[in-house]
Amino acid sequence: MSERRTAPRHRVLKHGTLAFGGGGGVDCMVRNISSGGARLEVANPFRLPQSFTLVIESDRFMRRCRPVWCSDSRIGVAFN
Template identity: 40%
Template sequence: MDDRRASPRRRTLLEGHIEIAGGGAIDCTIRNLSDGGARLLVVSVIGVPDEFVLSFGAAAERRSARVVWRKETELGVAFVGA
């Protein structure tokens, strides 16, 4: 199987937060991360908007993200502007 990613992904186990426009956040776990996007684990994808800000890491990094694919408890996101 070909890996079509523009940048290599790194396996992670980072705590993250999906920041929802207008307030509120959904907790997530970042399972892998690359310069272009990430795979997120959530309790449920219901209520997760198509675009949001993902915050994570000790430095409270914030990246605008767009959902590329969804499964029951997983999201694949591309970072906007990456």
């Protein structure tokens, strides 16, 4: 399997929130992260909008992102 990421990801275990424009949000766990994206665990990744904001309050981190793949309870996102 070839590596397609442009930046190396770092393993983490942090609580995050996927914030939506209409005021809603979904809790998630951030499992790895890089300058270009992240792998998240969410209860139901198949009902997410086309774009949202990943918020990690403990790090004061906010990034606009879009889903690029999903499988079971995992989702890969790319930062805009």
